[in-house]
Amino acid sequence: SQTIHQWPATLVQPVGSPLSLECTVEGTSNPNLYWYRQAAGRGLQLLFYSIGIGQISSEVPQNLSASRPQDRQFILSSKKLLLSDSGFYLCAVRWETQYFGPGTRLLVL
Amino acid sequence: EDQVTQSPEALRLQEGESSSLNCSYTVSGLRGLFWYRQDPGKGPEFLFTLYSAGEEKEKERLKATLTKKESFLHITAPKPEDSATYLCAVQASDNFNKFYFGSGTKLNVKP
Numbered sequence: 001s002q003t004i005h006q007w008p009a010t011l012v013q014p015v016g017s018p019l020s021l022e023c024t025v026e027g028t029s030n031p032n033l034y035w036y037r038q039a040a041g042r043g044l045q046l047l048f049y050s051i052g053i054g055q056i057s058s059e060v061p062q063n064l065s066a067s068r069p070q071d072r073q074f075i076l077s078s079k080k081l082l083l084s085d086s087g088f089y090l091c092a093v094r095w096e097t098q099y100f101g102p103g104t105r106l107l108v109l
Numbered sequence: 110e111d112q113v114t115q116s117p118e119a120l121r122l123q124e125g126e127s128s129s130l131n132c133s134y135t136v137s138g139l140r141g142l143f144w145y146r147q148d149p150g151k152g153p154e155f156l157f158t159l160y161s162a163g164e165e166k167e168k169e170r171l172k173a174t175l176t177k178k179e180s181f182l183h184i185t186a187p188k189p190e191d192s193a194t195y196l197c198a199v200q201a202s203d204n205f206n207k208f209y210f211g212s213g214t215k216l217n218v219k220p
Contacts, residue, residue: 004152032206043113043196043210044153057206090152097143098198098208100152 002027004101006091012107019064019078021104023091026072032094033074035066037087038103044090050074081108112136115197115211122218125186130195130214133179138202142180144173145196147213153196156182187218 003026013019025031032051036044046059048066056066063082067075074091086108091101113134122128134142141160145153157166159175166173170191172183182195194213201207 034206034208036210041212043212044198044208045210046208049206051206059207094206097141097155097158099155100145103150103152105150 006101010105016080021076023074034092035076036090039087113209113211115214119215124220127185130182132197134199136199140200140202143198147194189218189220192218
């Protein structure tokens with residue numbers, strides 16, 4: 001069975017600071033990986049997806065970027081955080097359907 | 110434009126009081142419709158996948174149904190532990206990597 005890890009669980013960052021969120025997957029190889037953001041009281045917004053190492057598709061133009069340096073590692077980054085980047089960030093893997101990790105709560109102050 | 114709308118936004122039920130949640134969708138081509146349960150501060154937990162109109166899936170007190178334009182999640186005799194936000198998502202047939210989520214229905218079941 002697959003296991004999705006996300007790190008860190010919570011993060012408080014000042015506006016203008018950099019960001020790096022990590023997602024790692026166990027129990028599968030060459031997975032399709034996804035980053036979503038969930039604002040308070042809203043649905044999930046797809047940010048990026050990746051079908052393989054170094055292959056990133058961006059769904060929403062914004063302040064964020066993603067990278068996939070290894071088969072089962074997906075990283076979400078920003079050079080300068082904005083207040084609007086606050087939210088709950090979820091990593092997911094697709095195996096028939098999508099399965100989600102535990103999430104990272106980001107608060108930008 | 111592909112989109113998913115869930116109603117109601119919030120639902121309060123007494124324990125044992127059955128009800129239904131609605132998910133209506135517009136998508137150019139539907140590959141699948143998914144229901145998730147999300148507890149506060151946690152990632153969504155997969156419940157059901159439905160692929161074609163007329164299909165039904167059941168799990169304990171939950172039953173999901175699908176028509177050509179909407180899906181229902183029926184909750185029979187709910188218990189307080191069923192309290193959560195229920196999310197609906199559709200997967201487009203032209204890109205299997207695109208999933209469109211509704212805003213969810215927040216269910217509160219009182220004992």
